[in-house]
Amino acid sequence: MKPNINKYLIILAIAAAGMTSCNKQLEEYNPGGTTTDAVYTTPEGFETLVNAAYTYNRWWYGKEEGYSIAEMGTDIWTSGTGDKYPDITNYNNLQASNTVMSGLWKQLYAAINLCNTGIARIGKAGLTADKQKTRNAELHFLRAFYYWHIVETWGPVHFTLEETSGVITTANRTPVDTFYAQIFRDLDVAVNDLPVTTGDYGRVTKPAAEAFLARMYLTRGKNQQAADLADKVINSYGYTLLPKYADLWRMDNLQNKEVIWAVNYMKNLVFDDRTDATLFPNGHSRGANNGHLMFAMKYDDLPGMQRDIANQRPFNRYMPTLFLLNLFDEKADARYGASFKQVWYCNNLKTAPAGMKLGDTAVLCSKYVLPATTKYRVYDRNTVYTAAGGGNDRTHYVSLQKFDDPTRASMNEEQSARDAFIIRLAEMYLIAGEAQFKLGNASKAADYINVIRKRAAIPGQETAMEIRATDINLDFILDERARELAGEQLRWFDLKRTGKLGERIALHNPDASQYFQSYHNVRPIPQDQIDAVSNKGEFKQNDKYN
Structure with a gap:
């Protein structure tokens, strides 16, 4: 629209x-x-x-x-x-x-x-x-x-x-x-x-309304209605999961058959409201989409590196918990490589160590403990996280790259024309799976969740990604939602509606657990x-x- x-x-x-x-x-x-x-x-x-x-x-x-x-x-x-x-x-x-x-x-x-x-x-x-x-x-x-x-x-x-x-x-x-x-x-x-469809991209449609209604049914414990409506959206309107998870995030592929509803930002950034005195006073929120700024680590002062368009402008706001990174089996699940950036390649010979060439690895971040090397900078699990899993080096870490925008006109551009996906088809499989689990149908739940896990499988690893009914419980479903939807502005709501907010913070986020209290389930x-x-x-x- x-x-x-x-x-x-x-x-x-x-x-x-x-x-x-x-x-x-x-x-x-x-x-x-x-x-x-x-x-x-x-x-x-x-x-x-x-x-x-x-x-x-x-x-x-x-x-x-x-x-x-x-x-x-x-x-x-x-x-x-x-x-x-x-x-x-x-x-x-x-x-x-x-x-x-x-x-x-x-x-x-x-x-x-x-x-x-x-x-x-x-x-x-x-x-x-x-x-x-x-x-x-x-x-x-x-x-x-x-x-x-x-x-x-x-x-x-x-x-x-x-x-x-x-x-x-x-x-x-x-x-x-x-x-x-x-x-x-x-x-x-x-x-x-x-209407079922619209020629004015960004307007809500009947399937988008049904998809959101399915989310609301799940939120309020109306599990049969949630399961039925999510299944209807899956099967009735021609939406389909893209063959590759990584293709969801390509800037040339944003309007695709997996997206049910999105906030559409515009390539002409003038129309994205940065200087709109009513909507965004004083440039509030920097206009357009700024997800590409939020999750990028600080790389541009490291040896062999300088800020460029491809590596984004790093505002260094948010880093993944070690728990999130460990949720993935990256040898089988392509979503890890599609979601996260671990390697930064030399783009600045002026500050590069001796022997490093343009395009060589300059920085490597990892959730594993790695041996020391003099070839490039390494930020491993022991460097980035404390023994308890809290943040230690909050400046250098594996970075979410789903929202990167290499099409920005300049390396300092804060605005991105990336659409913000609000509802996509994968969520419907997760809603249907969770609802069926809560209805006592673990086998049906596994069937729904296996659809998105099969899409996520690295070729040849489909069997490794397949789950069974006995694998399903609420924590597994929340883990799967994290693997599929990390960064897509649903997580706090997911944990709250499942009654798991405090429990999961206590288990997996020591930085927040020292402050979280039960009254934080609502905001001031x-x-x-x-x-x-x-x-x-x-x-x-x-x-x-x-």
């Missing part, structure tokens, strides 16, 4: 007035005289509202803030030297003053308000009957999607289905069950009314939101946060 940005900025500016009413500005000035009533009652104006509602996904997917919340603070990632938010990523004194919490809270509720506004006003937008049905279904889907992020992140917080207008200084505390009841109602509308409500409400006796901070 390629929305007209100049048009939807008008809509967002108008919507922002309702969402920032607690600032209590005494005077407002609208130089163009544009009103929501005037814009939303035209088909063209209403289209900009729907386009804008999609745009809030860009605050989360492919962004540092979203990675910090959805991947970090789990069993599979720990902090690199460049981690900006250790209070989130390791629970080290996480409090309501955290700016990431505040920013995402505001944007998610702005998105909810825009969806509520559109749903309430769509009947007067002048759309054709077919277009009205589709856009209404899209807005219902997006409201469910955003509310899922809100309720899982913060728990029983503010809930409304009404458009915000004027000054509102109260907020409510609504039970989690109420959120999910509405999520299911909204997804029913989406599933019933969305931003302090500026607590301060803004007048009903402080009713709208209180989540337990144990200051």
